[in-house]
Amino acid sequence: MEVPIDAESSSFNTYFCLLLANNILQEKGVENGSNTVISPFSFHLLLSLIAVGSKGRTLEQLFHCLGSTSLEDINSLASQMIDLASPFNESNGVSIGEPDLSFVNAAWVAQGLKLKPSFQEIVEGVYHAIAKEVDFANKAEKVVAEVNAWAETATRGLIRNLLTAEALKVINEDTALILANALYFKGTWAQLFDTSKTKQRVFHLLDGEKVHVPFMTSNRFERYLYNKFEDFKILKLPYKTSQPTRKFAMHFFLPDAKDGLKNLLQMFRSNPEYFNKRFDLVNAKISDFWVPRFKFEFEFEASEAM
The missing domain is CATH 3.30.497.10 (Antithrombin, subunit I, domain 2)
Structure with missing residues (x-):
């Protein structure tokens, strides 16, 4: 959620939340090869x-x-x-x-x-x-x-x-x-996917295994908020809204390497404040655009993560 609150309050809340998220993602998710939702x-x-x-x-x-x-x-x-x-x-x-x-x-x-x-x-x-x-x-x-x-x-x-x-x-x-x-x-995506174009594609798991899952897409060369960084890419998909103080979006972080998730999380863990950046995403045309459709649940012992 993108909210216009003062920087000081936002900073103290964000640091705690991101440090906790990184710990859970690394120790409960990546190490166990598990999807994670927190x-x-x-x-x-x-x-x-x-x-x-x-x-x-x-x-x-x-x-x-x-x-x-x-x-x-x-x-x-x-x-x-x-x-x-x-x-x-x-x-x-x-x-x-x-x-x-x-x-x-x-x-x-x-x-x-x-x-x-x-x-x-x-x-x-x-x-x-x-x-x-x-x-x-x-x-x-x-x-x-x-x-x-x-x-x-x-x-x-x-x-x-x-x-x-x-x-x-x-x-x-x-x-x-x-x-x-x-x-x-x-929420409803601001830019809808074309359901007729959903198809099975290869998804790479953390243990190196490959599985076929449904991937969503839209027309080629649609414009999306996107940018490429040193070892990963970021895609931002906003949700439809008419309220300026209630803007929501989903961010996808995709490592360049198929086994690059651990390194990406370690970078975030060493610098939780990284997520306070705006990422400098640009409205770019993307020729090959596929997002996996997923549904999962996650359970863990909260006291062990604190």
Whole structure:
């Protein structure tokens, strides 16, 4: 998402998110030969929520992790980003075909801990999150069902079992808190693909294996935002929108070498701020243009990535 927020806030948020993304991509994705889908900003928001309810050494560590010095800064950034991500309703005059974005948070707290009114006010007012007291000790199955129902609604039915049966083995009287974030996005390409031209082509996996997958394309010599760099290329495909403050695009980073993904990620990992650049993409005619059509899911242990 391209947003016009001030450089200082953008920088501190982007650094944390990109460093986390690179770690997960390298350690959980590339090393295991796995496709990866993550939302680093979701991590940022959930850690910010934890900071709101923390103090002492724990709060100091969260400040360090998030690159901030006060709860005011953390809450201010969270408010900016959540407001930008909040879906427009009919009163905003958004036409059919606008990007559909939902970004929601929730917290379930052990009933014995009791939510402070000040905490609940920030959680609901700033983070637009629900915050509920629940009985982890005696009603674990009900809590799991409630969390899963929330996730299914928040993701338009795409995620039906956020917490699996395995969760019942670890949710007990010692469980203090469950935090959840759901990010949903659906958009229409500003330049549509020609579905009649979709065809099977070779896709190269990280282990050297070749598979045939459907690739999308459009007319030859169409203009796209593109540029070639030392060892890779970047293609930017915008989504259709009429809102100047809600511009979305997908960026494709393609290494020149078939086995060049590891080197590309290592470069990003050594310099996370690289993604703050504008990339100097140009509106160029592309003669041979193919994008794989993909659908996948990804699961990992979040605590191991922090």
